[in-house]
Amino acid sequence: MDIKESQAVRNTLLQEIGKCRACRFCIDVCPAYQATEWVENMSPYGRLQILKYLINGTLDEDDPLIYSIYSCLQCGRCDRLCKAKGQNLDVSHLIRLGKYLLSQGLVKGSKNEKV
Amino acid sequence: MDVNISKLAKDLGKIVGKEYVHTDKPTSVVYAKDTMPWDLEEKNIPYAVVRPSNSEEVSKILKYANEKLIPVHIHGSGTSLVGLARPKTKGIVLDTARMKEIKVYPERGYFEAGPGVHLAQLRKELAKHNAMLPVFPGSELVATIGGTIAVNTSAHAVDAALGKPGDFVLGFEVVLPTGEVIQTGTESTRRAAGIDPTKFFIGSEGLLGVLTLVRMRLVPLPYFEHVVAYYNKTEDILDTVMEMYKQGIHPPLFYEFLDERAAKIGFEAVGLKEPIGAVAMMRVHSWSKVGSEDKAQKFFEFLKTGNPIKARIVKDIEEWNSIWSSRAEAGNYMYRLGMTFGSEISPRVDKLKDAFQEAKSIVLNLESYKNPEFISFGHIGAPTIHAYAFIPTKDITNEVKKALTLEMREKTEDLNIKYGGCGGEWGLTAQRVSFLKKKYEKEVYEVLVKMKKALDPNDILNRGNLQGWI
Numbered sequence: 102m103d104i105k106e107s108q109a110v111r112n113t114l115l116q117e118i119g120k121c122r123a124c125r126f127c128i129d130v131c132p133a134y135q136a137t138e139w140v141e142n143m144s145p146y147g148r149l150q151i152l153k154y155l156i157n158g159t160l161d162e163d164d165p166l167i168y169s170i171y172s173c174l175q176c177g178r179c180d181r182l183c184k185a186k187g188q189n190l191d192v193s194h195l196i197r198l199g200k201y202l203l204s205q206g207l208v209k210g211s212k213n214e215k216v
Numbered sequence: 217m218d219v220n221i222s223k224l225a226k227d228l229g230k231i232v233g234k235e236y237v238h239t240d241k242p243t244s245v246v247y248a249k250d251t252m253p254w255d256l257e258e259k260n261i262p263y264a265v266v267r268p269s270n271s272e273e274v275s276k277i278l279k280y281a282n283e284k285l286i287p288v289h290i291h292g293s294g295t296s297l298v299g300l301a302r303p304k305t306k307g308i309v310l311d312t313a314r315m316k317e318i319k320v321y322p323e324r325g326y327f328e329a330g331p332g333v334h335l336a337q338l339r340k341e342l343a344k345h346n347a348m349l350p351v352f353p354g355s356e357l358v359a360t361i362g363g364t365i366a367v368n369t370s371a372h373a374v375d376a377a378l379g380k381p382g383d384f385v386l387g388f389e390v391v392l393p394t395g396e397v398i399q400t401g402t403e404s405t406r407r408a409a410g411i412d413p414t415k416f417f418i419g420s421e422g423l424l425g426v427l428t429l430v431r432m433r434l435v436p437l438p439y440f441e442h443v444v445a446y447y448n449k450t451e452d453i454l455d456t457v458m459e460m461y462k463q464g465i466h467p468p469l470f471y472e473f474l475d476e477r478a479a480k481i482g483f484e485a486v487g488l489k490e491p492i493g494a495v496a497m498m499r500v501h502s503w504s505k506v507g508s509e510d511k512a513q514k515f516f517e518f519l520k521t522g523n524p525i526k527a528r529i530v531k532d533i534e535e536w537n538s539i540w541s542s543r544a545e546a547g548n549y550m551y552r553l554g555m556t557f558g559s560e561i562s563p564r565v566d567k568l569k570d571a572f573q574e575a576k577s578i579v580l581n582l583e584s585y586k587n588p589e590f591i592s593f594g595h596i597g598a599p600t601i602h603a604y605a606f607i608p609t610k611d612i613t614n615e616v617k618k619a620l621t622l623e624m625r626e627k628t629e630d631l632n633i634k635y636g637g638c639g640g641e642w643g644l645t646a647q648r649v650s651f652l653k654k655k656y657e658k659e660v661y662e663v664l665v666k667m668k669k670a671l672d673p674n675d676i677l678n679r680g681n682l683q684g685w686i
Contacts, residue, residue, distance in 0.1 A: 119610055122551055123251050125293055126357045129334060139313040139332075140243070140267075141294075147246040154245050159256075165240040186357070186544070188552050 107205065110198055111156050117195055118153040120188045121146070127179040127192060133172040142169040145179035145192045152199040162203070170199055217306065219263050219286065228266045228308070231276045236267040236314070247309045250294050250301040253555060253621065254614040260302055262289065262309040269314045271389055271397045271428035277310060278426070278676065279395035287679040290422040292331065292363030295355040297558065298642045300367070300421060304680020312362050315428060320345050325405040325434055326386055331362025331427045347434040351381040352470070354544060362427045367643040368419035374597050375640065376467045377501070381432075382418035389429035390417055393672035397428070405433055416667075421643055422678045424671045438501040441512035442536040443468070445519050445527035450475045450494040450592070454569045456522035457597050461565045465518050466511060468498040471597020472543050478593040482546030486538050492525060496596070497539055546593050554608040556591070557620045559628035560642050561601040563635030568599050571635045575603035578627045584619035585612070600641060603628065629654065649684030 128134050128144035137143040142151060148170050154160040179192040221239050228237040238244070241261065248260045263286070268274045281288045287307030294301035303309060315330030318341050327347070329338055335356035339349040353359050353371035368382040387401020401407070401414035408414070417425055447453055453473050460467060473496045474482050480490055500515055502508035512529050519527045530536045550556050563571035572592070579590040582605060594602035605624060629651040632638055638655065652661045668675070668682055 120552065123249050123294070124355065124358075125295060126355070128293075128358055129336075138267075139316075140238070141311075141313075142238075142243045142246040150246050150249050151242045154242070159245065160242055163240065163242070165238075166242040169242055186548065188548070 107202060110202055114152055114195060114198055114202075115156055117190060118149045120190060121149050121153075122188055123150070124187055126186050127182045130178040130182050132174060132176060132178075137172070143172045145173070145183075145196070148173055148196050148199070149190075149192065152195070155199075167203060170196065170203060173197075173200070217286070219284075219306075221263055224264055224286075224308075227280060228264060228277065231280065232266055232268050232273050236269075238265040238267075239263065244309070247291055247294070247311065248303055250299065251297055252299050252302055253557070254617040256302075259306060260304070262303055262307055265291075265309045265311055267311045267314050271391050274310065274391040274426050274428055275395045275397050277308070278391060278393060281308060281676050282394055282674050285674055286676075288676050289678055290362075290366075290426055292360035292366075293334065293355075293358040295353075295359045295363070296367070296643060300643050300678075300681065304678075304683075307679065310426065312360060312426075315362075320347070320434070322434065324403065326403070326431050327434055328429055328431045329361045330429060331360060333361045335359050335361060335364065342434070343437065345434065346437050348437045350378055350384050350432075350435050354547075361430050365418060365430050366420060366422050366427060369641050369643070370595075370598065371641060372470050372472065372595055374467045374469060374471050374595065376461075376598075377469045380418075382415075384432045384435060385414060385418055385430065386433055387414050387431045388417055388427055390425040391428055392425050393674075393677045398425075401431065403431070421681060423668055423682055424677070426677070436503065438503050439505045439508035440469075441500050441508045442530040442540075443498040443500070443512055443516055443519065443527065444530055444536075444539050445496045445498075445522075445524040446491050446493065447496065447524050448493040450572070451569065452523050453494055453496045453596060454572055456496070456519065456524075457599055458566060458568050459522060460518065460597070463518070465515065466500075467597055468500045468515060470497070470499040470595075472497050472540075472594060473596040474543060474546055474593045475591060477589070477591050478546040478550075479542075481549050482542035482544075482593070485545035485549050486542045488538055488542060495539075495542075496524075497543065498597070543593060546591075550591060550604070550606055554606060555610055555612065555617070557588075557605040557607070557624050559601075559603045559624050560639045561603065561628050561631050561635070562599060562637035562640045563601065563632070564637065565599050567635045568596075568601070571631055571637075572601050572603075574631055574634075575601050575628065578624075578631070579603050579605045582620065582623055584623045585616060595641070598640065626650070649682065 125146050131144045134144040141147045173196045175193050177193050183190045183192050225237050225239045243265050244261045247265045287305050289303040289309050291309050291311045312332035315332045317330045320327040342349050352373050368380050391397050476493050479495045500511045502511050576590050588605040591604045591606050633655050
C-alpha cells in the first residue's frame with residue numbers, strides 16, 4: 102500500500118466509522134465479545150471506535166489496541182445486525198481495512214509508521 | 217487530580233483480578249463513548265475500566281474510591297440518549313457486564329437479575345416461564361436491566377396501560393456509594409406500603425448507589441392484538457389521542473405514530489406501500505385471548521370516530537412485524553442520511569396538539585442551524601412528543617452539534633414547563649439540571665443535592681450528572 106492509497110483508506114475509514122451511532126446493538130452477536138466475557142473493545146463497536154481514534158490521533162498504537170482489532174474473526178454477524186438495525190455499515194470490511202492499515206505500519210502517528 | 221495509573225491498576229486488580237482491570241487508553245475511549253453526537257473530550261476518558269462480578273467487589277471498589285477520592289462512573293451498555301452514559305469527570309468506569317445472572321422463581325412469583333443482563337436475553341428467559349418483561353425500549357438488544365431500572369424508562373409502553381418498570385420492582389441489592397451493601401424491599405409479591413428505600417433507587421440514575429441485583433415481579437404473558445390506522449395528517453392522530461384520554465378509553469400498550477415524512481421513510485425502508493399521510497400503530501394487551509380481541513375491536517371502533525383514512529385490526533403477525541419495524545427503520549434511515557437532534561416533550565394530555573405545534577415551530581426556527589427538516593415519530597399515545605431536527609448531512613462541526621443539542625434542549629425544556637410535563641423516557645438529570653431548577657424551584661433541586669450528599673458525601677458516583685453538564 103503506498104502513501105496515497107493508505108490515506109484513501111484512512112479517509113474511507115473515518116468517513117464510514119463517522120456514521121456509527123455508538124448504539125452498540127452489534128456487541129452481543131460478536132463471538133470475541135462473548136469469549137472475552139463482554140469487554141466492549143473486543144466488540145465490533147469497540148474496534149471501530151479504536152480505529153477512528155487511532156486515525157484521528159487520539160490514540161497511539163500499542164499492544165492492547167492491536168489485540169482488540171485483531172480479535173475480529175470476520176464472521177460477519179455484526180454486518181447483518183448493522184444492516185438490519187443500525188447504520189448499514191460493512192463493519193467487518195472496515196475492520197479488515199483497519200487490520201491491513203495496522204499491519205502495514207502505516208497508521209498516522211504510529212511509532213512504526215513507515216512514511 | 218494526580219492519579220498513579222499503575223498503582224490504581226494494581227489496587228483494583230487485587231479486588232477483581234487483574235484481568236478485569238483495564239487502564240489502556242483504547243479500552244477507556246471505547247467505554248466513554250456514547251450516543252451523544254459530539255466527540256469525547258479528554259475529561260471524559262477514564263483512568264481505568266473495572267469489571268466486578270459481584271456486590272462484594274463493587275463494595276470494595278467504592279470503599280477504595282472513597283478513600284482515594286476518585287469518581288466512579290457506572291456503565292451498563294451505554295445506550296442513554298441524553299448523556300447519562302458518558303463520564304463527566306476523569307475517574308473509574310465500573311462496568312456491570314459481568315453481573316449477568318438470571319434466577320427465575322415461579323413459585324415465589326418473581327425473578328432476580330444481575331444489573332448487566334441485557335433485556336433481550338432476559339425477555340427470552342422469562343418467556344420460558346410464560347412471563348413478560350414489562351419494559352420495551354428500542355435498544356433492548358443491549359440495554360441492561362440495571363440501566364433500565366436506574367432510569368425507570370417507559371420506553372415504548374404507554375404508562376397508563378402498563379405503568380413504569382419500577383412499578384414491578386420488589387426489591388434490590390444495592391451497594392451504597394460509600395461501599396455498604398444493603399437489601400431493600402420484599403420477597404413477597406406484595407410491595408411495601410409506606411417508606412421503602414427501594415423507591416429511592418428506582419430512577420436514581422446511579423446517583424445514590426449501584427444496583428447489584430434487581431428483583432421484579434413475574435408478569436404473566438398477555439395476549440396481544442394489533443391495530444393500524446392511516447391518516448391524512450398528524451393532527452388527526454393528536455386529536456384521537458386527546459379524545460382517548462378524555463373519553464376514558466383504555467389506552468393500548470403501544471400507541472406509536474409516524475408523521476407524514478417519517479411514514480414515507482419508514483414504510484419505504486421495509487418495503488411497504490407508501491402511505492398517503494401519517495400512520496398510527498397500536499398494540500393492545502389483555503390476560504385472555506377473548507379479552508384482547510374485544511379490546512382491539514373496541515379500540516378499533518373508537519379509532520373510526522377519529523377521522524382516519526382507514527383503520528384495521530392486523531391479524532397477520534408477519535404484516536404487523538413489518539408495520540412495526542417501519543417505526544424503528546424511520547429513525548435508522550434518517551440517521552443514515554444525516555443527523556437528528558431529538559427532544560422529549562410529555563405535555564399535559566389536553567395540550568398535546570398545542571405542544572406539538574410549538575415543538576414543530578421550535579425545530580423549524582432553530583438559530584444554531586438554519587432550515588432543518590422537522591420530523592416526528594414515537595410514543596404519541598403516552599403522550600410523548602419526540603420532535604426531531606433532521607440535518608441532511610453528517611458534516612457539521614462538534615461546536616454546531618453541541619449548540620444544536622443545547623438549543624433544542626433549552627427550548628423544549630421550556631415547552632415541558634409550559635405544558636406541565638417533565639419527560640418520561642430518556643432520564644432527567646444529566647441533561648436536565650437546569651430544567652429541574654426552572655420547573656420545580658431551586659428548593660427541589662436542593663433536596664436532590666442533599667439526598668445525594670447524605671448517601672454519597674464525597675460525590676463519588678456518577679459525578680457531574682447532578683451538577684449539569686454539556
